[in-house]
Structure formats: structure tokens, C-alpha cells
Amino acid sequence: MTSSADNLIAPPAALDKALALLARHGSLSALAIWARRGNRWQQLAALGHADSLPSADVLEAGLAAPADGGALPLRDAGQAIGWLIWRGHAGPDLDALAELVTGHLLCVRLRDALNVSQLSHEILLDISQLGHQCGHADELAQQFLRRLERLMDAQHCYIALLDEEHAALRFPLYRDDRHPLDPMHPAADALPPRLVGYLMQSGQPLHYSRDALQRLIQEQRWPCPPHLSLPTSGMAVPLINALGQPIGALVLQRYQDMPLSTAEQASLLLLARHLGFALDTLRYPSQLERQVQYRTNELEGINARLRAEVADRQHHERLHGVLYRIAELTNTSLSLGAFLAGLHRLLAELMPADHCQVALYDAGQDLLSFPYNSGAGSPSPRRPGRGPIEQVLHSGRPLLSTGNTQGDGKQGSWLGVPLFSEHNLLGVLAVSSEDSAARFSLREQEILEFVANHIGAALSRLRALEALQGSYAALEARVRERTSELDAVNAQLKYDSLHDPLTNLPNRSHFARTLRESWEQFVSGGHRFAVLFIDLDRFKRVNDTLGHLAGDHLLFEVGARLHRCLRQTDFLARIGGDEFAVLLSNVKSFDDCEPIARRIVAEFEHPVILHGREVFTSASVGVVLADRDLYHQADDLLRDADHAMYRTKQQGRHGYTLFNHALRRDQADQLALESELRRALEEQDQLIPYYQPFVHAITGELVGLETLVRWRHPERGMLAPATFLPVAEESGLIVRLDRYMIEAACRQLTRWQLSGQVTTPLALHINLSSSNFHDPGFVAWLTQLVRQHDLQPGTLYLEITESALIDEPDTAAMVMAALRKLGVRLALDDFGTGYSALSYLHRYRFDKLKIDRAFVSEVDSKGEADAIVRAILALAEALGLEVVAEGVETEGQLRRLSEMGCHTLQGFYFAAPAPAEQLDWSRLALPLAKVADHVSPACQPV
Ligand SMILES: Nc1nc2c(ncn2[C@@H]2O[C@H](COP(=O)(O)OP(=O)(O)OP(=O)(O)O)[C@@H](O)[C@H]2O)c(=O)[nH]1
Incomplete structure (x- = not known):
């Protein structure tokens, strides 16, 4: 066994x-x-x-x-x-x-x-050597196939390799009659390349059945014709090189029902591994060489990357530098031309911008203008056509074109981008290069768009700046215009404020200023000067007889005449109505002033032609010399010149007076008198009312009394009105004096009535100064007084002089009307002496006329006076006025007046003015025949 x-x-x-x-x-x-x-x-x-x-x-x-x-x-x-x-x-x-x-x-x-294992080892060893034995991948693949077939059924298999140079797959071995393929140029969408691609991406071997392959195709959405026959099984293994990177794939498939055994699968994995190495060895003959190559490639890659990075960084630095300068330029350029030229210079640092053009489009006029055009001058504005600029404008997008961009036959590159300002398309920025090799890319486009943004911003800024400058210029022009207008108006206002509009001469304030300046200079050692005060004589008469316009004319003419009398250096001014003043410069004494004063007085001897009539007028002049010892301020000089002029008036007008020591004393005296009068008004026993009767010429009865003021001065003795009334008038105390007298008279009348000395209505006359017309409380005060003394207002006669009416005719009329309303009567004093008495009678309503003593005194001796008195009486009768003749001193006058029908008489012939307690009531009650017998020749006015 x-x-x-x-x-x-x-x-x-x-x-x-x-x-x-x-x-x-x-x-x-x-x-x-x-x-x-x-x-x-x-x-x-x-x-x-x-x-x-x-x-x-x-x-x-x-x-x-x-x-x-x-x-x-x-x-x-x-x-x-x-x-x-x-x-x-x-x-x-x-x-x-x-x-x-x-x-x-x-x-x-x-x-x-x-x-199998032994065979496998042999084959694997064999395959490892193939890399060194074969000269080409195709050959190696055929050799490999032969060995594979010894191990397993390899009827359908292929080897795919990645061609790195061309980034494509090649098939050095392809055996699959079901899926024909060109191994050198396989269609990319055929199943084998897709499967290999998938495998190389995943890096993992794949063993599949038909169903599994079907699912993969669907998952990956590979195109797959319906009739395509798929293998029943197969295995695909990635080919890996020595570095573990996939370089291709080995695929083995079966179409018959004979799946790959586990041993076959394992063998295939090993075979694929060795095949990968063999193929890698073929590409890189030795490992060292391969490593060197690999390292070289790697270093070259790193180097290239570094170089690219450095170049990139440098480019960015340059770019940022230029862009920064562009931004700076945008904010600093004052003119568009300078800004655009600067931009072109900077752009040329970043790109091959041989030419640069800025086109602006005005939609309102449908015109293209070219604020910047490098090279040969700026084209004139034109309507849009069909060029590249118009294309950019139309599309609102950048445009890159190559070829004959300039229309001159030369090849080049053109790049244009739209110019926007706050989303409004303004125009186009374009650059071009003549270099046929130069090409603008996306990078240049981005730069140009950046620059275009800045141009848009700069345009807005410059336009705003231009608009601002324009409005500033307009504003400045307007301000200049207004300033010069205001200067002219101011100059005119200043001139007006210092000049008299009628004569064009300097006015009072101008004179006062010049006077002060001259005084300051004189005080600090400068030349002496003198002041002349000139007042026209009886100028009112001109106004009254010829009218105000003629008066104006005369004032103008007087100004011109005065000017002629003066030297170049003298300063003439009109300081009031008919008042002129002169500053005589550089005078040493009155001797230097007198010839000029004389000349002025003499100048008025020639008539002035007013409204075709010769009018003679004259002037009263006062002269004062600047004196450091006597004066402390300039205004005092004018005051004293006025005083001297006044003295001229007092002495008969038409002449001049030098303000000398006597006048100064007189002036001081007047001042003292004024303060004494003020005090007298506050006491009861100094200002004494005297009463002078009015007698009826036929009956000899007492019909009235005129109240006349006397001043029992504690030191100066009894003073006549002529002594202090001018002072009262000038100082304004006259109003208080009048009230004083009216009140005293009313009181006295009440007393007489109470004592029974006055039983019949008696006319009580009191003088009223024109100043009272300016006292708004006067009428109310008088009303109150009449009530207080329970007087018949009709017994009161207020005597007004013509001059009071001449000064303020309207005011006088108003007050007189109010007085009449109160019931008080009005008498016109000194009638006949004025020059326009008749017109006053017509204008104002009087109750009584007092014939001036000048006519009365001559009524019995001169026929002329007689005739005037007759005329006055006739006039009074016609107007229904009472008449009083004042100043009757002789019996002849009495008889004559009586014969003429003037029955109310006043004068020393009857009684001199006397204080109330000295009135001889018994004699006043006598009839006329007896009156004459009782007249005492020793009775003289005070
Ligand atoms: N036409 C005219 N009259 C003026 C002007 N200003 C003032 N008067 C008048 O000039 C007159 C000046 O009067 P007085 O100087 O007070 O008196 P007079 O009549 O000159 O008399 P004596 O100065 O006393 O000699 C007044 O009647 C004024 O109304 C003016 O601008 N034009």
C-alpha cells in the first residue's frame, strides 16, 4: 500500500x-x-x-x-x-x-x-525581469500575456497605461473582441478607458460580476449601448509604480460562465503588482536614475513654482504700487488732461499699452469726444459709428480684439472697458498695442477696469471741482460786483451824509468834523484859523413872496458866491436853512479875516435873478478867531461866530462882527441872565405882570387890559422885556414865561372880579410866543386854567406876532384852531409892520388886529400913515375884526383915530403899564373928555 x-x-x-x-x-x-x-x-x-x-x-x-x-x-x-x-x-x-x-x-x-504556485513564482520572476529585457511597453505586454496564459484563461484581457506627457491612456495590450478599441487612440467614452480611469482614481482592485458591472455603469452614468455584451465576470487591478502611484490597469474578463477562482484573483493581484514594477522599470532604467529623475522633476516643479510665486509677487507689488499711484493721481490731479496722461504713463508700466484713449459719450448731443488720445493729437468730437469703442458703449462690457485694431494695416491687440460714474455709463477707456506678439488677457482687463473706475471717480470729482470752481468764480464775480455796488452806494451814502443836497456844499456834520480836525492841529502847534458864521437877512421873505423854490435857488446861488469870495484852502459849508459857515485856514489875526468878511458882505450888493426878477439880499456875518487860551473845544468857536453874527443882526444886519472881548463879556452876561431868569420863574416876586388898559375912544371906558411882563431883578433892578425876552427866546424859557404870565393874569382877573373892580366883560390880552405852538400840552393846559379860574374863555385874547406865523405856519394854524375851539380869542400884534400881513388874515382867523404904534405915532402928522390906518380899518371892517390902535400918546392921535372909526385905543395917553396894585381904577372909569384932562405927562413907560 x-x-x-x-x-x-x-x-x-x-x-x-x-x-x-x-x-x-x-x-x-x-x-x-x-x-x-x-x-x-x-x-x-x-x-x-x-x-x-x-x-x-x-x-x-x-x-x-x-x-x-x-x-x-x-x-x-x-x-x-x-x-x-x-x-x-x-x-x-x-x-x-x-x-x-x-x-x-x-x-x-x-x-x-x-x-500553480510554483508556476506563479516562475512567472512572477520572469515578469520582474521583463522590465530590463524589453525595450518597449508593447513588447513587455505581449511577453506578460504569454506568461499569464500559462496560469489562467486570458482570452479577454487588456493592459492600459497612462501617457503622462499627453494626459491620455494607451493600451499596449488589448484583447477583447466584444469591445473593439483602437489601442493607440482609444475613444475616451468607451467602456475600457472609463473603467481604467475609475480604477486609477479609486486605487483599489475590482472584482465584478456582470450585474455589478452593470450597476457601476449606471452609477457612473457611462454611456453604454443596449446591445453591448458585458462579461459575466472580471477583475481589474490598478498598476502601481515603485512610488505607489497608479500608472495604469490590468483587466481580465470572462464572457463564458467561468468566474475567476480565488486563486486566480490572488495571482492576478500579484501579477499586476509585478507588471506595474516591470513597466515602471522600463520607463526608468535604473532605480537611481529614476529617483534622480523624480527628484529633478520634483525640484524643477518646486523651482518653477517658486519662480512663478516670485514673479507673481513682483507683479502684484508692481501692480499695487501702480494702483496706489493711480489712486493718488485721482485725488491730486487738478486737470483732467494731466490726470489722464499720468494714468497712461502708469498703465504702460503694467501692460503693453502703446496707445491709450479715453472717449466720453454725451447722450444729449449724441457725440463722442476724446479728452485723451495718446499719439497724434485728439480726434475732434464725432457721432458714434461702428468701431470697437461703440461696441463697448453699446454692450457696457469690456471688449478684447486682436488683428488690425488701428485700421492702419498693422497687427495688434486692443482692449476697451466701459467708464462708469455712479452707475452712469460715461464712455470708454481703451488701450492698444502694436506688438503683434502682445496679447491682453483677463488680468489686463481687470487692471483696466480698476483704472476705469478711478477715471470715473476722477471725472466725477473733477466735474464737481469744475462746477465748484465755476460757482466760486460766479460767486466771486457776484461778490465783486456787489462789493463795488456797495462801495459806490457807501461812497454815495458817505458823501450824502457829509453834504448838503441843495448846494452840494459840505453840511453841518462835515463842517463840525473839519473844524475839530483843524482845532486839533492848531492845538498841537498848527496854523491858526478862523470861523465865519453867515446868515442871510430876511430870507423868509424870499420864501414867502417868491416861493420855496426861488428860496432854494437863492441858497444855491449864495453858495456859489460865497465860494468865489474864499481862497482855495478855505472850507465852506451850509450848516442850516440860510446859514453858512467858513473855516478860514492859516490866518494870524482878524486882519487876515476882515477882507474876506468884507468881500462876502459886498458880494450881496449884486442882485440875484430869481424867476426873472432882480432880488437883493444881504448877509450877516460873525467872525471868530481860534485861540488856545480862550477855547477848550472846537464847537465853542462856532457858537461864538454865531453870537457875533447875531450881534450883526442886532445892529441892523448886512455886515460883519468880530467876536471880541466885549462880545464875550456880553455873552457871559446873557448866560448869567438866563440862569437868573430860570430862578426868577421859580419864584413869585420877580416877574411882575404889568397891565396897560385899552380905552374906548368915545366913552373913555375901560374895555381891556394888556398884560406886559416886567422883571424886578434883585440886583439889576427893574428890567424891561427887551432886556431879557431875547434871552428867554433863545434859551427856550419863553414857554415857561408865557405860562407864568397867563396864569398870573388869570389869577389877577379873578381877584379883580371877586373884589368888584371888574364887573363887566373885560378883554384880557396876553402875548403868546410862537414857541408855544410846539408845546403839545399847551391847549390842554390853558383849558384847565380857564376852568380852574372859572373864566369866560372869550375874555382872553392871545396876541401873536406875524413872525410866529411865518416860522411854522401849519403848526400855528393847528394850535390856533384848537384855541378858537376852546373859545379863546386871538389878536394879531404889530399889524402893518409885516410884509405879508394880508395873507395871514386870509389864512388864519383872528378876532382882533392891533395897529402897530409906528402908524399910530404918525397918524396925525403924515398922510401916508393916515391912509394905511384907514385901509387897515376898512379891511378889519370888511373881515368883521375888532381893531386896537396901540401907542396912542397924544390927544391929536386920539381924535384922529377916533374920527377914522378906531374906537379901542391903548397908549400912554391913557395909561402907562402898571402893576395890578398901582392901577388907578377911578381914573380908568372916567369918560373920554375927562381922560385927556387927567393924563400925566410924567407918565412914562418902564
Ligand atoms: N427855500 C428854502 N428855505 C429854507 C430852507 N431851509 C430853511 N428855510 C427857511 O429859511 C428861513 C430862515 O429864517 P431865519 O434865518 O430864521 O430868518 P430870516 O428871515 O432870514 O431873518 P433873519 O435871519 O432874522 O434876518 C426859514 O423861513 C426857513 O423856513 C431851504 O432849504 N430852502
């Missing part, structure tokens, strides 16, 4: 022995032993007519064993590894023999495996 070890060495012989034993123990006509070798059944031993027996495949598929025999599966670990199939009777030791055969079959399998 052979041992198992022998069987291991020679299994077929062992089986034959097992067959003989079975035949011996039974009556068998046929017997076969089948073994599974790989994926197939193989009949290892047979006896008798074994070929009539069913095969192992048939039995495994479930078909019945021969009816006249049997079939027994031989199992190892539950798996059928062989079959015993027989015809006839098997005998009792079948099972034991079957076990024996099973052991033999296992030996066979082990031996097969050993053989």
Missing part, C-alpha cells in the same frame, strides 16, 4: 488503485471519479464504460444519477470537491472507499495548488 505522501507525489496512480478496490468490492460495469480543478470538473479516473456515465457538471446541476448505478459527492468541509459515479452494484465498502478517494482528491488539489 502506498502512503499518503506517495499519493501526494503521484495522485493519479492512487486513484487508479482506489478504482480497482471499488471494482473488487462490488459488481460494477462502469465507474468514474471526477475532481474540481479550478472552476472546472475533470474526470480523473475511469473504469469500464465510464463515458456512458453522466458528467459531474450534470449531477451538480441536479440531474439524477444513473438508475442502474449511483453517484456520490465527495466533500471536503461541506464543499463537493469530487464525484463518484457508477453503474452496477457498489458493494458495502463504498463509503470507506469514497473517503479514501476524497483524500486522494485533496492530494490532487494540493498538488495542483503547488504546481
Whole structure:
């Protein structure tokens, strides 16, 4: 008996022995032993007519064993590894023999495996050498196939390799008649390249059945024609090089129903591993060379990357530098032209911008203008056409074009981007290069767009700046215009404020200022000067007789005449109505002033022609000399010049007076008198009312009394009104004096009435100064007074002079009307002496006229006076006015007046003015004949 070890060495012989034993123990006509070798059944031993027996495949598929025999599966670990199939009777030791055969079959399998393993090792070793033996991958693949076929069924297989240079797959071996493929240029969407690609990506071997492949195709969405026949099974293994990187794939497939065994799968993995190395060795002859190459490639890669990084960084630095300068330029350029030229220079640092053009589109005018165009001058504005600029404008997008971009036949590259300002399309920025090799790319486009943004911003800024500058300029022009207008107006206002509009001469304030300046200079050692005060004489008369316009004319003419009398250096001003003042410069004494004053006075001897009439006028002049010892301020000089002029008036007008020591004393005296009068008004015993009667010419009865003021001065004695009334008028105390007198008279009348001395209505006359017309409380005050004394207002006669009416005619009329309303009567004093008395009678309503003493005194001696008095009486009668003749001093006058019909008389002939307590009531009550007898020649006015 052979041992198992022998069987291991020679299994077929062992089986034959097992067959003989079975035949011996039974009556068998046929017997076969089948073994599974790989994926197939193989009949290892047979006896008798074994070929009539069913095969192992048939039995495994479930078909019945021969009816006249049997079939027994031989199992190892539950798996059928062989079959015993027989015809006839098997005998009792079948099972034991079957076990024996099973052991033999296992030996066979082990031996097969050993053989395969040995073969595999040989082949693997062989394949490892192929890399050095073969010169080309195709050859290596054929060699590999030959060896593979020794191991397994390799009817359908292929090897794919990655061609790195061309990034494509090549198939040095391709055997698959079901899927024809051009191994050198395989269609990328065919199934093999897709499968290889998938495998190389996953890096994992893939064993698949048809269904699994079908699922993969669907999952990966590979195009797959419906008629395509897929393998029943297959295995694809990635080819890996020495560095573990996939370089291709080895695929083996079966279309028949014979799946790859586990051993085949394992072999294929090993084979693929060695194939990968062999192919890698073919590409890199030696490992060292390969490593050097690899390292070189790696270093070259790193180097290239570094160089690219450095170049990139440099480019970015340059780019940032230029962009920064562009941003700076945007904010600093003052003109668009300078800004755009600067931009072009900077752009040229970043790209081959040989030419640069900025086109702006005005939609309102449908015009393209070119604020910047490098090269030969700026094209003139034009309507849009069909060029690349228009295309950019139309699309609002960048445009890159190559070829003959300039229309000059030269090849080049053109890049244009739209210019926006706050989303409004303004125009186009374009650059072009003449270099046919230069090409603008996305990078240049991005830069240009960046620059275009800045141009847009700069345009907005410059336009805003231009608009601002424009409005500033307009504003400045307007301000200049307004300033010069204002200057002119101011100058005019200043001139007006310093000049008299009628004569064009400097006015009072101008004179006052000049006077002060001259005084300051004089005080600090400058030249002496003098002041002349000139007032026209009786100027009112001109106004009244010829009208105000003629008066104006005269004032103008006087200004011109005065000017002629002066020297160049003298300063003439009109300081009031008919008042002029002159500053005589550089005079040493009155001797220098007098000739000029004389000249002025003489100038008025020539008539002035007003409204075709010759008018004679004259002037009163006062002269004062600047004196540091006597004066402290300039205004005092004018005051004293006025005083001197006033003295001229007092002395008969038409002349001049030098303000000398006597006048100064007189002036001081006047001032003292003024303050004494002020005090007198506050006391009761200084200002005394005197009463002078009005007598009826025929009956001799007392018909009225005129109240006349006398001042019983404590030191100066009894003062006549002429002494202090001018002071009262000038100082304004006249109003208080009038009230004082009216009140005193009313009080006195009440007393007389109470004492029974006055029983019949008596006319009480009191003088009223024109100043009272300006006292708004006067009428109310008088009303109150009349009530207080319970007087008949009709007994009061207020005597007004013509001059009071001349000064303020309207105010006078108003006050007079109010007085009349109160019931107080009005008398016109000194009638006949004025020059326009008749007009006053017409204008104002009087109750009584007092014929001036000048006519009365001559009424009995001069026929002329007689005639005037007659005329006055006739006029009064016609107007229904009472008449009083004042100043009757003789009996002749009395008789004459009486004959003429003037019955109310006043004068020394009857009684001199006397204080109340001295009135001789007994004599006043006498009839006329007796009156004359009682007149005392010693009775004189005070
Ligand atoms: N036409 C005219 N008259 C003026 C102007 N200003 C003032 N007057 C008048 O001038 C007159 C000045 O009068 P006075 O100087 O007081 O008196 P007079 O008549 O000149 O008399 P004496 O000065 O006393 O000689 C007043 O009647 C004013 O109304 C003016 O601008 N034009």
C-alpha cells in the first residue's frame, strides 16, 4: 500500500488503485471519479464504460444519477470537491472507499495548488525581469500575456497605461473582441478607458460580476449601448509604480460562465503588482536614475513654482504700487488732461499699452469726444459709428480684439472697458498695442477696469471741482460786483451824509468834523484859523413872496458866491436853512479875516435873478478867531461866530462882527441872565405882570387890559422885556414865561372880579410866543386854567406876532384852531409892520388886529400913515375884526383915530403899564373928555 505522501507525489496512480478496490468490492460495469480543478470538473479516473456515465457538471446541476448505478459527492468541509459515479452494484465498502478517494482528491488539489504556485513564482520572476529585457511597453505586454496564459484563461484581457506627457491612456495590450478599441487612440467614452480611469482614481482592485458591472455603469452614468455584451465576470487591478502611484490597469474578463477562482484573483493581484514594477522599470532604467529623475522633476516643479510665486509677487507689488499711484493721481490731479496722461504713463508700466484713449459719450448731443488720445493729437468730437469703442458703449462690457485694431494695416491687440460714474455709463477707456506678439488677457482687463473706475471717480470729482470752481468764480464775480455796488452806494451814502443836497456844499456834520480836525492841529502847534458864521437877512421873505423854490435857488446861488469870495484852502459849508459857515485856514489875526468878511458882505450888493426878477439880499456875518487860551473845544468857536453874527443882526444886519472881548463879556452876561431868569420863574416876586388898559375912544371906558411882563431883578433892578425876552427866546424859557404870565393874569382877573373892580366883560390880552405852538400840552393846559379860574374863555385874547406865523405856519394854524375851539380869542400884534400881513388874515382867523404904534405915532402928522390906518380899518371892517390902535400918546392921535372909526385905543395917553396894585381904577372909569384932562405927562413907560 502506498502512503499518503506517495499519493501526494503521484495522485493519479492512487486513484487508479482506489478504482480497482471499488471494482473488487462490488459488481460494477462502469465507474468514474471526477475532481474540481479550478472552476472546472475533470474526470480523473475511469473504469469500464465510464463515458456512458453522466458528467459531474450534470449531477451538480441536479440531474439524477444513473438508475442502474449511483453517484456520490465527495466533500471536503461541506464543499463537493469530487464525484463518484457508477453503474452496477457498489458493494458495502463504498463509503470507506469514497473517503479514501476524497483524500486522494485533496492530494490532487494540493498538488495542483503547488504546481500553480510554483508556476506563479516562475512567472512572477520572469515578469520582474521583463522590465530590463524589453525595450518597449508593447513588447513587455505581449511577453506578460504569454506568461499569464500559462496560469489562467486570458482570452479577454487588456493592459492600459497612462501617457503622462499627453494626459491620455494607451493600451499596449488589448484583447477583447466584444469591445473593439483602437489601442493607440482609444475613444475616451468607451467602456475600457472609463473603467481604467475609475480604477486609477479609486486605487483599489475590482472584482465584478456582470450585474455589478452593470450597476457601476449606471452609477457612473457611462454611456453604454443596449446591445453591448458585458462579461459575466472580471477583475481589474490598478498598476502601481515603485512610488505607489497608479500608472495604469490590468483587466481580465470572462464572457463564458467561468468566474475567476480565488486563486486566480490572488495571482492576478500579484501579477499586476509585478507588471506595474516591470513597466515602471522600463520607463526608468535604473532605480537611481529614476529617483534622480523624480527628484529633478520634483525640484524643477518646486523651482518653477517658486519662480512663478516670485514673479507673481513682483507683479502684484508692481501692480499695487501702480494702483496706489493711480489712486493718488485721482485725488491730486487738478486737470483732467494731466490726470489722464499720468494714468497712461502708469498703465504702460503694467501692460503693453502703446496707445491709450479715453472717449466720453454725451447722450444729449449724441457725440463722442476724446479728452485723451495718446499719439497724434485728439480726434475732434464725432457721432458714434461702428468701431470697437461703440461696441463697448453699446454692450457696457469690456471688449478684447486682436488683428488690425488701428485700421492702419498693422497687427495688434486692443482692449476697451466701459467708464462708469455712479452707475452712469460715461464712455470708454481703451488701450492698444502694436506688438503683434502682445496679447491682453483677463488680468489686463481687470487692471483696466480698476483704472476705469478711478477715471470715473476722477471725472466725477473733477466735474464737481469744475462746477465748484465755476460757482466760486460766479460767486466771486457776484461778490465783486456787489462789493463795488456797495462801495459806490457807501461812497454815495458817505458823501450824502457829509453834504448838503441843495448846494452840494459840505453840511453841518462835515463842517463840525473839519473844524475839530483843524482845532486839533492848531492845538498841537498848527496854523491858526478862523470861523465865519453867515446868515442871510430876511430870507423868509424870499420864501414867502417868491416861493420855496426861488428860496432854494437863492441858497444855491449864495453858495456859489460865497465860494468865489474864499481862497482855495478855505472850507465852506451850509450848516442850516440860510446859514453858512467858513473855516478860514492859516490866518494870524482878524486882519487876515476882515477882507474876506468884507468881500462876502459886498458880494450881496449884486442882485440875484430869481424867476426873472432882480432880488437883493444881504448877509450877516460873525467872525471868530481860534485861540488856545480862550477855547477848550472846537464847537465853542462856532457858537461864538454865531453870537457875533447875531450881534450883526442886532445892529441892523448886512455886515460883519468880530467876536471880541466885549462880545464875550456880553455873552457871559446873557448866560448869567438866563440862569437868573430860570430862578426868577421859580419864584413869585420877580416877574411882575404889568397891565396897560385899552380905552374906548368915545366913552373913555375901560374895555381891556394888556398884560406886559416886567422883571424886578434883585440886583439889576427893574428890567424891561427887551432886556431879557431875547434871552428867554433863545434859551427856550419863553414857554415857561408865557405860562407864568397867563396864569398870573388869570389869577389877577379873578381877584379883580371877586373884589368888584371888574364887573363887566373885560378883554384880557396876553402875548403868546410862537414857541408855544410846539408845546403839545399847551391847549390842554390853558383849558384847565380857564376852568380852574372859572373864566369866560372869550375874555382872553392871545396876541401873536406875524413872525410866529411865518416860522411854522401849519403848526400855528393847528394850535390856533384848537384855541378858537376852546373859545379863546386871538389878536394879531404889530399889524402893518409885516410884509405879508394880508395873507395871514386870509389864512388864519383872528378876532382882533392891533395897529402897530409906528402908524399910530404918525397918524396925525403924515398922510401916508393916515391912509394905511384907514385901509387897515376898512379891511378889519370888511373881515368883521375888532381893531386896537396901540401907542396912542397924544390927544391929536386920539381924535384922529377916533374920527377914522378906531374906537379901542391903548397908549400912554391913557395909561402907562402898571402893576395890578398901582392901577388907578377911578381914573380908568372916567369918560373920554375927562381922560385927556387927567393924563400925566410924567407918565412914562418902564
Ligand atoms: N427855500 C428854502 N428855505 C429854507 C430852507 N431851509 C430853511 N428855510 C427857511 O429859511 C428861513 C430862515 O429864517 P431865519 O434865518 O430864521 O430868518 P430870516 O428871515 O432870514 O431873518 P433873519 O435871519 O432874522 O434876518 C426859514 O423861513 C426857513 O423856513 C431851504 O432849504 N430852502
